Amino acid sequence: MSEISRREFIRLLPSVSASLAFTSLHHSLGSSLSGATTQPNIIILILDAMSARNLSLYGYQRETTPHLARLAERATVYHTHYAAGNFTTPGTASILTGMYPWHHRAINVRGPIRRSLLDKHLFALVGPEYVRAAFTQNMLADVFLRQARPHLEVHLPLTTFHLNNEPSLVSENFRSDPLIPFYAFDNSIVYYSVLSTMFLNFWNISTWKDLKQYALPSDRYPYGAPFNTYNYFHNDIVYQGVKELVLKLAEQNGPFLAYLHLFSPHDPYAPRKEFVDIFQELDIPRKPEHPLSAMKKKFTALLQDRKHYDEFIANVDAEVGLLFNALDRAGILSKTYLFILADHGELSERGEQGHLNPLLYDPILHIPLLVFAPDQKSRRDVFTPTSNVDVLPTILKIMGKDLPPAMDGRVLPGFGGEHQEGRSIFSIEAKRNSAMAPLTWASISMIKDRKKLIYYMGYPGFDDSFELYDLQDDMEESDDLFNKDTVSASLMKEELLDALATSNASLQLR
Amino acid sequence: MSIRWPASKDIISVYAVIAFLIQVWTIYVSFEQLPAWASFLNINELMAVLAYRVTESFIECLLFLGILLVVSFLLPPRFFRDVFIIRGSAFALGLLGPMILFWKLFRGDPGTLMTEYARLWMVGTVLLASLTSYLAVKIISVADFLKWISDRMTVFLYLLIPLSLVSSITVLIRNILQR
Numbered sequence: 157m158s159e160i161s162r163r164e165f166i167r168l169l170p171s172v173s174a175s176l177a178f179t180s181l182h183h184s185l186g187s188s189l190s191g192a193t194t195q196p197n198i199i200i201l202i203l204d205a206m207s208a209r210n211l212s213l214y215g216y217q218r219e220t221t222p223h224l225a226r227l228a229e230r231a232t233v234y235h236t237h238y239a240a241g242n243f244t245t246p247g248t249a250s251i252l253t254g255m256y257p258w259h260h261r262a263i264n265v266r267g268p269i270r271r272s273l274l275d276k277h278l279f280a281l282v283g284p285e286y287v288r289a290a291f292t293q294n295m296l297a298d299v300f301l302r303q304a305r306p307h308l309e310v311h312l313p314l315t316t317f318h319l320n321n322e323p324s325l326v327s328e329n330f331r332s333d334p335l336i337p338f339y340a341f342d343n344s345i346v347y348y349s350v351l352s353t354m355f356l357n358f359w360n361i362s363t364w365k366d367l368k369q370y371a372l373p374s375d376r377y378p379y380g381a382p383f384n385t386y387n388y389f390h391n392d393i394v395y396q397g398v399k400e401l402v403l404k405l406a407e408q409n410g411p412f413l414a415y416l417h418l419f420s421p422h423d424p425y426a427p428r429k430e431f432v433d434i435f436q437e438l439d440i441p442r443k444p445e446h447p448l449s450a451m452k453k454k455f456t457a458l459l460q461d462r463k464h465y466d467e468f469i470a471n472v473d474a475e476v477g478l479l480f481n482a483l484d485r486a487g488i489l490s491k492t493y494l495f496i497l498a499d500h501g502e503l504s505e506r507g508e509q510g511h512l513n514p515l516l517y518d519p520i521l522h523i524p525l526l527v528f529a530p531d532q533k534s535r536r537d538v539f540t541p542t543s544n545v546d547v548l549p550t551i552l553k554i555m556g557k558d559l560p561p562a563m564d565g566r567v568l569p570g571f572g573g574e575h576q577e578g579r580s581i582f583s584i585e586a587k588r589n590s591a592m593a594p595l596t597w598a599s600i601s602m603i604k605d606r607k608k609l610i611y612y613m614g615y616p617g618f619d620d621s622f623e624l625y626d627l628q629d630d631m632e633e634s635d636d637l638f639n640k641d642t643v644s645a646s647l648m649k650e651e652l653l654d655a656l657a658t659s660n661a662s663l664q665l666r
Numbered sequence: 667m668s669i670r671w672p673a674s675k676d677i678i679s680v681y682a683v684i685a686f687l688i689q690v691w692t693i694y695v696s697f698e699q700l701p702a703w704a705s706f707l708n709i710n711e712l713m714a715v716l717a718y719r720v721t722e723s724f725i726e727c728l729l730f731l732g733i734l735l736v737v738s739f740l741l742p743p744r745f746f747r748d749v750f751i752i753r754g755s756a757f758a759l760g761l762l763g764p765m766i767l768f769w770k771l772f773r774g775d776p777g778t779l780m781t782e783y784a785r786l787w788m789v790g791t792v793l794l795a796s797l798t799s800y801l802a803v804k805i806i807s808v809a810d811f812l813k814w815i816s817d818r819m820t821v822f823l824y825l826l827i828p829l830s831l832v833s834s835i836t837v838l839i840r841n842i843l844q845r
Binding site: 261262263266268330340341589590591 | 687688706714719726765
């Protein structure tokens, strides 16, 4: 079988080729594209900041996800699935490595995955027998794709389907060195990069020329257009582009892996007009402001934010439904495992809105996971607690590959994994802690069966604090049992501190 | 033809003013961000980030100097070439000083304020720099000061030029030899 050239591959994607960034295809695509194969395709669709707690699929009062609920009739639905971090960087890195943040060390905003793991992440482990394509709209997640570029056949720039879709990131011009120029020129472009140079800043300003226009309410977007902190976009265009990408990948003979990390329903919440004001007011329990809340938002403001968030989820749900239908009609799903999940959730309580906070309550960690197996006809529900670190081991299991021993994740129940009594699931927030140093400033949550322990350490005025909740009886986490259920508290505290000490010790040994 | 170019000593003096403003600003801003980077980038990566920044600012300096040389070439010699140090230094200070102020002022809200005021500020800055450059020759004390300051700033070139060259080589190696 002749090798396919980079130029030929670009031609396979005519609709998006203008803005494609391909890796230097130093390894042949020939092996991946030669002949028919029985290996299934894998599509990972990540919906940024989608909390399971706001999805009607999981029992939320507002009908936010009628389409996901319909699709779920053909999927394995995980009811207690958790993110490993409370924002994009740790949450996404855990999906890609199968490790908790204290092992992959992508814990800071814009931080990369530990360099020694660069041949042990999803794209490397899947191997060149798959055509590996990746696209994200989230700049923090794009850091990992830049790190993974030697293992990617297709890496679309994050501005590909945006309204200002010129190659507006300076670092996109450095194809063979994608990560370092990102930090030099595009890192946190909204806050700092603009100051880094004298004249290059005007490059950025030129891309912001339409900023006001798109930010303003319009007939189509009453709250302004969706925004990923760098570009504005329209979800119908993004989903259409993603659909075309998958259709093109599916035209190959060989299997493909498509990693699609889409920004919505991340804030700012910007639903299309038809999803605005579709929900009634809700009776939400009022919770006291958390001592670590920086926003200190009023309850009424949080209710308003939640309403907009729910509307945006309904918008995203409709787009996902259309994408699913298109892929189904094209016959792609009959030979594809489709994972729909989130990198983390979203919080609208205790004075905080969003996820850039040190809190680890259920809405920010409890996320959806639906896995569609090829030709699956009926719904399966899994209530065993699972984590995003389990996604990579499951994919490797589906592919028939061995699991690296250092991985924290396990194969998901329903795909070869088993329910394990007493398994502890961790989530870690440590954005202020150096990635190079042991964790001393962090929030860590540990879920074990129905109990959840949260540990805050290093916060000025709130150091060495614990909270314990019974998630079954108290889903709202209103009743702190740490000083009431002292037996559970003591056992879980000991286990959490042991796990922390072990991870810190392993860091020092490296 | 060469008679239309300023003397090389004059070019170096003006370049010293330009490089001091642009590259010291770049290094200052980079060091401001260093604590954040240092929490997740190793020393090699940090040096590489700085190399990109310094290389980019080096190119900006050369382009800025190039524009002044083109202007000097086009204008009558007595108007620019013969007073290259005074006019060139005045223009650099008059343009780059307000630009540094601009970046400092709008760091908090680059998305909106900057887009609104950037073009206005730039037009105003170019006019101010041109006026400063024009008047600098007329006022003897200002002209003497500009000669003095540009002469003093050449000492920084012993640091900035090697730094720029090493950085440029680093960037080239990372982008060409690693292909």
